[in-house]
Amino acid sequence: MHYNDFVYHLFLHKDLDEYLIKYKKFIITNFQRLIREKILVSFNNIDYVFNYYDDFYYKFFIAKIINEENIRVEYLLKIEYNKVCDYSKDKYLYDAILSLNEDINKLKLIDLVLDKKLKSKIYMSLKNKELIKKNIKNLTHxxxxxxxxxxxxxxxxxxxxxxxYVPILICSLSIENFYKEFGLISDTNKLECIDKIEIPSVKFEILSEYKNLFTKEALNAYMSRIYVDTFDKNVREKIQRFLNNEAFDTIVYSNTSLNKQKDLNGLNPLIYDLNLAKNYSIGLELETSHKDYLMFLNLYRILSDWTLKNETTVTNGVEINSNIMHYNKKSLRQLLYVCNFLNDYGFKINDECSNHIHIGFDAFNSVREVKTLLELFANNENIFYMMANEKETPLRKYYASYARPISVYLENAIYLHKLSDTKDLFDFMYELNCCQEDRLVAINFSNVFSFRKNTVEFRMSNGQTKYEEILLNIVLYLKLVDTAIKHKKIDPKLFNYITDINVPEEERKSLILRLLFKDNQTLIDKFNERYETNNEINSKLQRTIHYNRQVRF
Known part of the structure; x- marks a missing residue:
């Protein structure tokens, strides 16, 4: 017997009693397919056909195809479901019940279904709303x-x-009923409602009226979110008047091109003459903490293209990401503006914070330039760590977790021959990244050749909001990169001497400063002071970098 022939015969409604009995085994074998067919038939003697063969699948199919609904239910109830070991029996029943038209018939069968989700769906299919209300506790959430x-x-x-579901149902009411009912619910429910109010103007009115329920920080966070979510000028003006928050207003003001330019034109940032070989691109990540961090994260931008992001490694963390900068007055004006803002409006630096400075990797053209950078840095790593922070500042507590010395990785890579002699820059950087393991090292190359951010990242510096100190860090890393790129101008004997870990560190430090800054005594003195004071403090705290093997490619 072919399946299609069998189904076709059922649709003909001829001699079905004997026909179904004859093909009882076929019904059992093809039960999974047959049960999905929309077949309803009439029998001459349904009791005879139903009881002819004692098998669950046979009886269930016979009962399910009975044309008259009340009789169908009667025979579905006669089946002993508790004796059936089939995990799908609830689904068979569910489909059969949903095919019924009368609510009363569905309710006769519903207790046979054990699956709570399926049972809930059956209740939801009832036409009589009052019956659903009566059984609402049997519904899933x-x-x-x-x-x-x-x-x-x-x-x-x-x-x-x-x-x-008070918070959700309240927010689904008409505006008129919402205002009427909101005042009657508990304070706990009011607090839960706030996040579910979708209309900005309504949310503002509720927050304004019930401001006593919120901390100042929570209120600032909510209001800033509404401000960003609405384009209604009137609502935005009301929010600014309500908050009366100078930091909020300053950010909003700075994010329009005209206002931004007015503010920046009046600034005259300090800038050192570095005589750089290229117009390097620069990116900054300034980690800070602020009690109103959620408000600032909601506003998201300052100066229109500097972003405020969540920094999860810092308590109440706000990370300020710069746009693509260059070492010129235009970019440094923006940095000065941001630093002034951070210092004026209560942004804090703690032991969790760091500053990361990115320099565009597109400045590098050869493997030799990268190797020069690595040899200069890795063989003098402690010197650079000490010079990378404001004077009299210990390295942050977690530097070894988030800015691990890279010299260890390079020493092992060279010793284990993990780096080939390739002169292809792409291949070398791939090998170098494999040795680096992750991005949490002093100099991070994991962004190199990425579409989003093709940079080398310097991660040693502690958190900092002072313009002059951040500028010195930019200068230090720029000159280190610039010196590596101009490696052909370095005397080979001097380079070998500076990168020899057996030469006293004090002597190497003096030679490095002269190599980087030539006759700029101001910068030499500043970095020398950083090194001397920081090395003394960190030595006592046992936060200095030690050299194991020479890094030489």
């Missing part, structure tokens, strides 16, 4: 909420008063 949201405001209020 999702179905109960879906049903309640479909009710009229009057009916919703009835359930709100019973404590059902």
């Amino acid at each position: 999702e179905d109960a909420l879906s049903f309640l949201l479909s009710l009229s405001d009057e009916e919703k209020i009835e359930y709100i008063n019973k404590g059902y």
